[in-house]
Amino acid sequence: MKNILLLFFLLLICQNISHAQVSDIYSPGNRNLFADFLYCQKDYLRAADEYKEILQQSDLDTLFLKIGLSYLKSGNYDSSSVYFGKIKINSLLYDNSRQEYYKSQFLSNHFEEVEKGPYFYKPVDKLYKFSLLLGYKQLLPKEKFLRPFEVDEKPIVSDFYDRKLNPPYKNELTAAVLAAIIPGTGKIYTKNYTDGIFAFLSTGIMSYISYTDFKSHHQFRGWLFAGLGTFFYGGNIYGSIASVQIYNAGVNFNLNLDLKSYLENKNYFVPDYDFCK
């Protein structure tokens, strides 16, 4: 009898232990472990959802930061800004969160918010300068512009500054005049060499055929090829002007691409928090 009772109580204890284990994987500690695992697997949306579940039970700034980072890395900048903004000023993570907040604002092109960022956060100041390079506002004088950048960053940023201030644009009027004088040269001016050659040939051949037809008193054919020659000549001038605009758009595009590539390499000047190590 005693042994049966003992067995009964031992089994009851085991049952309680197992029940504790049933809800164990949903405990804040285990959820946090699982969320960190998801974050390190780059499964950011799931990680953010897990961190948010823990928030319901505890209110830690670390969690706000992790949720913000999860949303930031998955491209959800608006949500990331919200969570970075929840970290209080007296928190140890406040400075980190502010920098991440302004990084989110920069990535979502809210440059007016970045402008409001405090200048004693060097990364934010650098981001603001890059927003000027991306066309937010007029560039500052070079010395003032380069001030927040490190010594090893200055040569590259200085190059970006020069490219923005004096972009290697082509001139539309120049292209039009060149094309009017010698068909095809307007296109060659914008580095469309083969287009220029074909524009020259098409205008030239039509004009020559028209000339020989008129000389042989073939009036109809003469006017026909003269019309075609005019058609190609007009197209050549128009196309030269259009090619200048496309060329200049390409200059802007390549500059923006280089800027974004540089910023990505630098993680937007904000320290990277790798808690996956």
Next chain:
Amino acid sequence: MIKITVIILFSVICINAQTDWVKWGKVDYSYQVKQQSPQRQYSISGDNAGETALRTLAVGYWFFISDVDGDNCPFSPTCSSFFLQSVKETNIVQGTLMFADRFTRDMDFIDRFSHYPLSKNRHFYDPPSLYTLNASKIKYIPSGESVEK
């Protein structure tokens, strides 16, 4: 060897985890295959009499000539569609000049890959919006890049 395999597998997992950055649900995919060649719009209705007349000519050209002489235009949209869209976006004179320029570029068979992006049907993507002389309408796409059009 195992480490490299694990690293590659991990990288593949990481890259593929990006599909779960947005919540998704069930997709009703179809076994059926889409037709390969794009279907033309043969409507002749336009906003005004001029556009209707132009569309009638274009549809006539498509029906009796273009649909019969094969797929010769390397560009997307085709030259005839380019002309119609150019006139619609600008006016008859400017549209004609845009078409003349397009015709010249069409003759240039050398080195297209270094000038134009590629459309879905493997033609060179060359929309009229690049040539309206309105710089704000230009959406620059680098050459060789694929476009979902």
Next chain:
Amino acid sequence: MISVNKILLIFVLIIAPAFGQDYLDTQFIKGKVLFFNGEYFNAITEMKRLIFFDKEKKYAYEANQLIGECYKAGAKFNDAVIYFSKAEQSARSVEEIYDTRISIVKINILRRTNLRASTLLDALEKDQRFNNKKNDICYWRGWNYIFSNEWDSASQQFSKISPEHQLKRLCDSIDNKQYSVTEAKLLSYFIPGAGQFYTGNYFSGLLSLGWNILWGYTTITAFNANRIFDGIVVGELLWFRFYNGNNQNAKKFAIEKNIEISNEALFYLQHQYNGEKP
């Protein structure tokens, strides 16, 4: 002699771990319920949680397999293949290995990477462990051929299972209805427009024929009249262009018609056929 208390203690120690595994079972059931309710994204989360906490990898196979099924339902085929492959690594029996490999074959059929599916099926056929699965492998080979529009080859595969197999009869009827692209092109090479007549595009065929006759006649008369330049220009820019177009159209119309015929069959297979599908 061991005392009763010690026996009891040993007995309890054996029973206790069994109770401890409840949470993994519960977690697995939770994931399955989400899957059957169509909440695939959340089902994947719960299965990943199960895998993370399952240190002994008791559920590694089932969990990865279910994640693969979830991704398949969401048409995320690349992800599905990854998790089916992980399930295969955790498989505990030949049957489980076979099931996951067939799941991968089905994914390759659905996303029309037919060469890959064929390679996988070849490997399955050569594997001695699956000698009893020959019919099943033929079945999926047939489906692979269906999805690559090779209805005659598909029919041959189904006939290996049974000469009167339902899918064999379907494949035969589709194969008979379809047009031969080679035949259409050959007809067009000899008589412009004939390829289009073959595929039922009569108006296009007539136009092709008319243009080719017109420009052919113009070219020949130009050469006959010693207008060589005119002959070359008309022949090259017009006659050759329309002749080429005629060949392109013959091929294009044959392919288009075949796609229409295939799509009818594929619609039936997807929505009305009761057998196993990819």
